[in-house]
Amino acid sequence: MPTLAPFDSLAPGTPGVWSHGTVTVMRESGVPGAVSVTVRRVGGRLVVTHTLPADRLRESLVAEVTAGVAEVGAGQDEFEAVMVGLVRSTVDDPIDAWATYYRQSLRDLLDGTADFAPVHEVAESLVEGTVLDLGSCFGFFPLRLAARGVPVIATDLHAGTMRLLDAMRAPLGIDVETLVCDAADVPVPDDAADTVTALHLLEHVDADLGDRIVAEALRVARRRVVIAVPYEDEAQACHGHVRVFDADAVTALAARSGRPYEVFSHHGGWAVLDAASPG
Numbered sequence: 001m002p003t004l005a006p007f008d009s010l011a012p013g014t015p016g017v018w019s020h021g022t023v024t025v026m027r028e029s030g031v032p033g034a035v036s037v038t039v040r041r042v043g044g045r046l047v048v049t050h051t052l053p054a055d056r057l058r059e060s061l062v063a064e065v066t067a068g069v070a071e072v073g074a075g076q077d078e079f080e081a082v083m084v085g086l087v088r089s090t091v092d093d094p095i096d097a098w099a100t101y102y103r104q105s106l107r108d109l110l111d112g113t114a115d116f117a118p119v120h121e122v123a124e125s126l127v128e129g130t131v132l133d134l135g136s137c138f139g140f141f142p143l144r145l146a147a148r149g150v151p152v153i154a155t156d157l158h159a160g161t162m163r164l165l166d167a168m169r170a171p172l173g174i175d176v177e178t179l180v181c182d183a184a185d186v187p188v189p190d191d192a193a194d195t196v197t198a199l200h201l202l203e204h205v206d207a208d209l210g211d212r213i214v215a216e217a218l219r220v221a222r223r224r225v226v227i228a229v230p231y232e233d234e235a236q237a238c239h240g241h242v243r244v245f246d247a248d249a250v251t252a253l254a255a256r257s258g259r260p261y262e263v264f265s266h267h268g269g270w271a272v273l274d275a276a277s278p279g
Contacts, residue, residue, distance in 0.1 A: 009084050009164050015092040018085035022046055023078055025085025039068035039082070046078050052090050057097070059105035059114050059140070061086060069238050076240035098164060099171035102138070106147075106172075109140055118267040119199060119228055120144055126226045126272060129194025134183040134217060135201035139165040139176065146176040153193065155179045155186065184212040186220055196221040196275070199228045200268075202253070203241045210243075214257050214273070221275035227253070230268040245269050 007020045016027040023046045030036060030051030037050040046069075052061075062083065069079045091097035108114035112121070120141050131152040133142045138161070142154035154176055156162050162178040169175055181187055183201060196217040202210040217225040229250060235241040245253075250269035254261035260274040 006158070006160055007081070007084070009088070009098070009160060010094045010167060012094070013088060016089055018088040020081050020085070021077075023081040023085060024048070025050070025082060025089045027052070027089045037065060037068065037086070039065070039072055039074075041072050046072065046074055046082070048082050048085060050086060050089070052086060054091050054100055055104070057087055057090055057101040057104060058108055059116065059138075060108060063115055066236070066238060070236070074238050076238060079238040095167060095171060098168060102140075102143075102168050102172055105138075105140060106143060109144065116140075122266055122270065123197055123199055123226055123228060126224070127195040127197065128223050131195045131197060132186070132188070132193035132220055134186070134196060134198045134213065135204070136165070136178075137161060139168075139178070141197065141199055142176045143168075143172065143174050147174050153177045153179055153188075155181050155183070157182055184209060184216050186216055188220055190219055191222040192220050194221070194223045195226060196224075197226045197228075199226075200230060202227065203229050203232070203235065203243055203245060206242060210253065211256055214253065218257060218259060218273060218275050224275050225257075225271075225273040227271040227273070228268055231265070 005021060018025045022044060025048040028049050028051055035051055035056060039048050065082060069082055087097050087101050091100055109117050109120055123141060131145055131150055133152060133154050136142055136154035136156050139154040142152045145152045154165055159180045162180050165178050198217060229245040231246055232244045235244050247265055247269060250271050251263050254263050254271040254273060257273050262272045264270050
């Protein structure tokens with residue numbers, strides 16, 4: 001699976017075409033009302049053609065594109081490049097393209113129509129006070145909290161992802177603080193936030209690193225750590241997943257923290273750790 005160099009999601013480009021590394025995404029003219037996304041290998045390249053209208057730019061595209069990208073053996077880097085390419089090739093102006101994607105995704109997440117909506121709903125019900133979110137990616141959950149006035153810091157290992165989130169503050173009218181960092185080494189003092197969240201992060205790392213991330217979350221949190229993971233039969237490589245969880249694995253993860261905990265299942269597995277109690 002090709003490993004692609006970092007890219008700038010906001011860089012100027014050619015209208016209707018976005019290309020990076022081994023990936024090229026192109027918008028085509030199609031029959032009005034008919035929407036298609038075609039993924040294929042052409043030599044060593046991954047070529048995606050589509051007829052997406054702007055109103056289809058939203059988080060649900062992830063599920064729609066996953067099967068096609070996985071079928072051609074694409075890894076996480078290529079999958080992420082395809083998603084960026086679909087957004088950038090559909091709307092010409094970079095800021096307008098991403099603002100369209102963010103607005104429509106946030107609306108779907110808030111009205112419950114997005115696949116990930118139940119995860120955000122439960123997580124929102126569990127946070128207390130100020131929040132630091134680990135592995136925020138696009139930052140939809142921190143934006144959700146910030147929109148209702150919760151002080152929140154979005155964090156991610158990838159600087160480009162946090163630059164994109166910063167660029168969305170003005171068009172969305174939502175102010176959220178960002179921090180580029182490793183989830184196992186967060187450059188903030190002990191007890192820096194009331195709640196630390198890690199939503200669908202730990203499936204991206206092995207067990208040893210996952211336990212280090214949990215320990216770091218407990219260091220940063222004053223009150224609680226909220227962890228959510230998907231239940232999968234097989235790790236989805238194109239999403240960067242390297243391990244799978246079931247209810248027993250979530251319980252074992254929580255128990256290894258050495259803190260009081262609650263575990264439950266709802267659209268995946270959950271662990272809520274008491275950060276205020278001594279180990």
